[in-house]
Amino acid sequence: MIKASLRGLLQRKLRLSLAVFAIVLSVAFLAGSLVLSDTLNARFTALFSTINQNVSVVVAAKDPQAVEPARLTDAQLRALSEVDGVKAVSPDVSAQGVIPFRATDGEPVSADAALGFGVDGNDDPLGLVELREGRWPTAEGEVTITAHTAELAKVKRGEQLKVYLPVLNEPRSFTVVGVAGYSGGRDSLAGEVVVMFQQAFAQQTFYGGTGLYGGASFAAEDGVSDDTLKQRIVEKLPAGFKALTGQESSEEQSAQVGVLFDVFKYILIGFAVVAGVVGIFLIFNTFNIIVAQRTRELALLRALGAGWGQVAGSVLLEALIVSLVGATVGLAAGIGVAAAGEAAITSQVELPAAGLVIAPLTVILAYLLGVVVTLIAAFVPAVRASSVPPVAAMRDVVRPDKSLTALSIVGAVFALPGIGLVLLGAFADLGGTAFLVLLGGAVLVFIGALLLSPLLARPIVRGLGALIGRGSAGNLGVRNAARNPRRTAVTAAAIIIGVTVIGMTATVVQSFKTSLEDIMGDNIGVEVMIQANVTAAPDGRQGFNPKALDQVRAIPGVKEAAAWHFDALGVSVAGQPQAFGIFATDVGQASRMFPFDATDGQIRTLAAQELVLDDNIAETLKLKAGDRTPVVIGGVTRDYTVVGVYQATPIIQGILVGEAAVADFPGPLAFQGFVSLNDGVDAAPVVEKIETIMKDYPGVQVGDRQSYVDQATASYDFLLIAVQILLLVALVIALLGILNTLVLSIVERTRELGLVRAVGLSRSGLVWMVTVESVLITVFGVFLGLALGVGLGAAFTKALMTLEFATVIAIPWLELGQYLLAAVVAGVLAAVIPARMAARLNVLDAISYE
Amino acid sequence: MTSPVIDTPAAGAGAAARAADLWKVYGSGEAQVIALRGVSVELERGRFTAIMGPSGSGKSTLMHCMAGLDSATRGQLAIGDTALNGLGDAGLTRLRREKVGFIFQQFNLLPTLTAEENILLPLAIAGRKPDPQWFKTVIETVGLGDRLHHRPNQLSGGQQQRVACARALVSQPEVIFADEPTGNLDSRSGAEILSFLRRSVTEHGQTIVMVTHDANAASYADRVIFLADGQIVDELREPTADAVLDRIKRLDVVSSPTGGPDGPPGQRTAEDSPAATATGASE
Incomplete structure (x- = not known):
């Protein structure tokens, strides 16, 4: 049995490679997301480890965001420095948002981090920062800057530098008296901008009084472990402070920064989920097709004494192998995605090098996703394979299409309560819970719609077909698309899913934008807005x-x-x-x-x-x-x-x-x-x-009304773009699914194709016939997806209106039209290979094809 | 054995279809199989011609070549006054659309179309309107009046083949090629189909060429051409079933390995050329 499965696998590699591709995409996104976030974490950990390389213990305020964060006094700092085992102390006087202005054009320097420090005129006791030229600042009007800062601000030693001071809330001019770098000859650790002031000035400016420190870093004497020193320091720690070892501090800091990149992680995981769900349909279809094509072979196996379990098992084994291949390739592709993502991020943010981190968990999750998705998808085809009667080996056993009634009833059982919940969420004044109700309803409606889609396929395809299926070739294409509604619906499912998500997002975003514009336009007497980032x-x-x-x-x-x-x-x-x-x-x-x-x-x-x-x-x-x-x-x-x-x-x-x-x-x-x-x-x-x-x-922006609306909706536009990319992923998978289905149809209908050629249909007519079928499947998917998406999007907007977040439901017709167009293009593309196959058929061979 | 070539065309204009010195060779080298060896034949307009021969005699290949479904290795082919030689796919498509009708052993109806739509399909593809009078006549001839709106899977085999006959007749082609049209039918349904074909020739002057290995079916024709080993070996006019059977018996004798006709120099002879595989497609 196993041998037979493996042989069969090799013979069907073209078709299975489509299923593999779906798994590859899904696994690649998941693995890419995990590898990228692990790798960035490793890089940040490396960064903060560098900062803390000679640091044994860090003392910092427990709540640095507090209105009045805790400060160390001179006396407290001295007490901590006298703890047994402390070799060196580096007190911390610092603030964020200390932004230099470029000497050349007066614009603020743009950097991810802009820090100000107070230094006491001596070299860094921990040896991280090294003076390269000039000296440390010793007077109020003096600063020393890092080499990277000097480069960005286009300023040299001896020149004036304008610096914005966050607590004073105004810029001041300073004389650059020195340029510093980091140990190892680095100009910056991560592209940050650093200005170092005289300590007393910094204390007064940042903390509102001299003799105050934000915290301190301690180096331990030889033979004293970091943990031991931490224990001793904790005993003398003033209230409101915490002590961490250098290692703990690095981990905490990198975790805080890593959160900023989580959005990439979640977008990629979103892609993985969509690709996985859409992939289930593609794999399901592929295995169904394979089982249908192998009916005679499966029946022969049954006739030769194979049990139904063995037959089902052979299909599942095939699925397992496919999933392992797909997950392996997907994992490799995911690592590639992560490498690309890392390159994109590190081109913006300078970070110390660290190799790609491929955690065991990533590998396990990648294979788990691939295997689970594939086995779910192959389950029904496997059961179907096992129900092939042995007699089918001898003669054609007509297995009539099962009635759609049962499926449609189940669909309605999902859809009707779903619609109820959606309406309830949209129109009843439920406050914040409205969205939970809506979301639950939306999921039910969506599942219901997918189950009902075979029932809807025939009338919708015929209706749409009346528009494009002109001519006898087109008409034949329409009939072919409508002839097996289950197959059409399953093939279109990938598109339905993708388009529903995009339709919903686009409708909500458009409504939100239009609402803002309405309000801004009509009711307010404000022409210019100033906004702090x-x-x-x-x-x-x-x-x-x-x-x-x-x-x-x-x-x-x-x-x-x-x-x-x-x-x-x-x-x-x-x-x-x-x-x-x-x-x-x-x-x-x-x-x-x-x-x-x-x-x-x-x-x-x-x-x-x-x-x-x-x-x-x-x-x-x-x-x-x-x-x-x-x-x-x-x-x-x-x-x-x-x-x-x-x-x-x-x-x-x-x-x-x-x-x-x-x-x-x-x-x-x-x-x-x-x-x-x-x-x-x-x-x-x-x-x-x-x-x-x-x-x-x-960081303060000025703009007119429109720019304010644009800014307010910018984050939604970002969401929309992310969802559009997601749609693209779904469309690519859908395209493969359609290709798959069409190839099968052409194999099944070889005789019919031969006949229409024999009675005078030209090659181009045949190509048109296949293209019409393909485009109808895609357009059916888009049609249903847009109806669902716009409907649900309108419901969500209605709930937003109840909460005063929006005033109108706006449907983005232009964008919806573009999605429709994209689907038509995808449909035409999907038809290229099958249509060529059909056109190349030899008429005589096709007619006498058994 | 004398030359098997008979009815050498005197004037091509009167023929609905003709072949001159038609050769069909499959494969090359060791695997070479010769299906047709220089066949010349004219099929008269308004007549019902049957092509008979044992399995592997090349009868289906001859028909496929003459209908423009298969290409000839060598020789001249024409339907009406259109030469098939050198016609590309587009030309052959137009030829099939305008001048040829087909009836197949397996009916070959499109399951998505009703009987009526199947019948009108060639006209729809050609973008032509049916002549209502002629359509009515055809429907009456094949006796499908009450079944026009049924799908093929709601029709019996005999009814499906009648739809296929009507489809071939409705466009009034120059010639209809029928490939074992009764091969998949019981004898009663088969007889009905043959009667329709006969009537359409007698009453409407349709030209029909039918490949069959059933002597009884051949007896409906005006003329029977016998093929063996890729050559025309005999013919019979106004045949009866008995006469056809009689000829077949004789054919079996003459086409036995010792009496086979010589091929061209260098070609393999019949005994080591399993012609059955060459024309296997028709079986």
Whole structure:
């Protein structure tokens, strides 16, 4: 039996190679994702290991993001330095977001990390940083910079360098007195920008007082292990600090950075899932076809005494071998994907070299995925193979198409409750749970639709066929596409899946965009927006100085300019933590720029300890106008009075307090600025002038309304592109599936093809006939997929509308048209090989074909 | 044995199809098999011709070549006034579309089309409208009136073959080639089919060429041509079943290995050329 399976395998290698390809794609994405993330982790670990190479123990604040992070005093640092076994100490005085400006054009230097350090004028006791020329800074107006920084900022020793200081929130000019590098002759560790200041100046600037340190690194004396030193240091550790060994610190830091690259990991895993699901259909179809072609052979085996289990087993064995081959190739391809991904990332981010990391878990998961997907797909064909009656060896046993009734009933059992849930989620006001209900409903509808697709195949294909199936050759193609609805549906399944996902995403994204544009266009009196890009939760420590708006107000044509402060760090209202933070602005001014509809109380400029909030939050917190409630901002608790409640809209929602509250915010910087113009003033020149004013604040962007909409939807566009690539993957697999099905059909219908040639159909007619069949299968898939995708997308949008995140359901017709076109192209491409096969058939051979 | 070539064409214009010095050789070298050895024949217009011969005699090959389904190794072929030699695939396709009809042993109907659609398929492919009067006549001739909207799998074998006959007749081709049309049918259905063919010749002047090895079927024809070892060895006009059987018996004697005709120099002779494989496709 095994020998027979293996022989058969070799004979069908062309067809099976399509199944293998599906597995390869799926496994490649999974393995690629895992290898890439492991490799990046290894690289980051290598990076931080370098930083910590001579470090035995690191002492750092437990919560560096806190409003007032813990600081070490001189005395505390000295106490720790005197711990038995400490050889050297390197105190840490540092801040992020210390950005130099290029000497040549005054633009801020762009780097993934821009750090400032305070140094004490001596060489690095841990030997990581080495002075190359000049000296360390010893006065307030002096800095030493790394060679990489000097190169990026185009500045030399002795020249002036403008540097943005994050806590002062303004740039200052310094004299470069020295250039440093890292041990081993490196200009940077990972492409970072580093400016080193006089220690006292840095302490005063970053920490607000001299004699304060953010932490310290310790080197152990010979014979004292890192763990031992850590234990001794922990005993003397001040409150609010933690101690880690150098190794632990490297791991923690690389894990924190690695999170930034998780998005690549998840996108690749998404591809792996889609390729796997779509692959199941392709493999299923392939094995069905093989079993159908081998009916006589299988029957012979049965007639010769093979049990049904042996026959089914032979099919499953074939599947297992196919899956192992596919998983092996997929693993190799995945490593290639990871290498490419790593190359792409490291071309943007400089990282120390580390070989590709292929973990045992990656290998196990890759094979598991390949084998599981294939065996699931081959199960039904194997059972079908085992039910071939022995008599089929002697004569043709007509195995009529099973009725679609049972399948359709099961489909309806899934689809109908699914539709119910989707409608419930879309129209009932369920709050956040609406999305769970919708998601559950969507999955049910989707499964139901796939099960119902054979029933739908015939009418839809005929309907579409009436449009393109002109002429007798086209008509024959239409009939062929409609003749085996199961086969058509299974073949189209890959497309249905891909197009449903893209249709849904495109509809939600389009609706969201259109909603934003609607709101921006009609209701707000804001022409120019200023927006800070922040690297941490916004809390007033990043952004721009609101005083800069005075310059904006002086620009001719500007009517009003409003600064909005935002704090999303540790805010709580009425005892409830507010993850979406709190805004501080002149609410009276805001109500002239944005549509505030008061539903309770009034919306006006607020005095100290007054707030307004939207109706959703008011309901959640059970607050109404006139209530007094405790509000925690920046660690300070005060009682606030609710002045008004307004209706939440997609653009304005949340809790607002007056400008007086900014004093409690962790930082004084504004997060957003809104500018209104006098009637008839062109926004473009104003934007340019404001850009010049905001140049001193790196990471602050200025734009008109449209650019604001574009920016707000940029992340959704990214999602859309990711999904489009996913569609491409699904289309490629679908194309192979169609190719597979068409080749089978041509083999099965050789005699018919010969006949139509004999009665006068030309070769090009035959090619057209096959192409029509192929295009109809694809278009059927797209049609069903778009109907599902747009329907579900509209339902999700409806739920978003209930939550005031969107105002309209917009269907992206242009994009949907493009997907349809892509599918038609895929259909035509899939038909090329089968059509050529059909056209090459010798008429005589075809007719006398048994 | 005298020259087996008979009815040397006097004037080609009167023939519906003709072959002159037709050779068909399969393979080369050791595996070479000669299916036809210089056959010359004219098939008269408006007549019903049967081609008979034992298995491997080349009768199916002759028909396939004359119908333009298979290419000749050497020799001239024509249907009506169209020479087949040198016609490319497009030319042969047009020829089949306009001048030739086929009836096969295995019916060869398209399962996705109804009986009526199957009948009209050649006209649909050619983009021609059927002559309603003639269509009605054909339907009446084959007696399918109430079955026109059935699919092939809802019809009996005899009914399917009648659909196939109607399909060949409806485009009024120059010549219809029928390859063992009764081979898959019981004797009653077979007799019905043969009667239709006979009537379409007698009443409508259709030209039909039929390959068969059934003497009774051949007796419906106006003329029977006997093939053996790739050559025409005899012919019979206005045949009866008995006369045909009688000739076949004689043929078996003359075409025995010792009495086989000589091939051209260098060609292998009949005894070591298993002609059955050469024309195996027709069996």
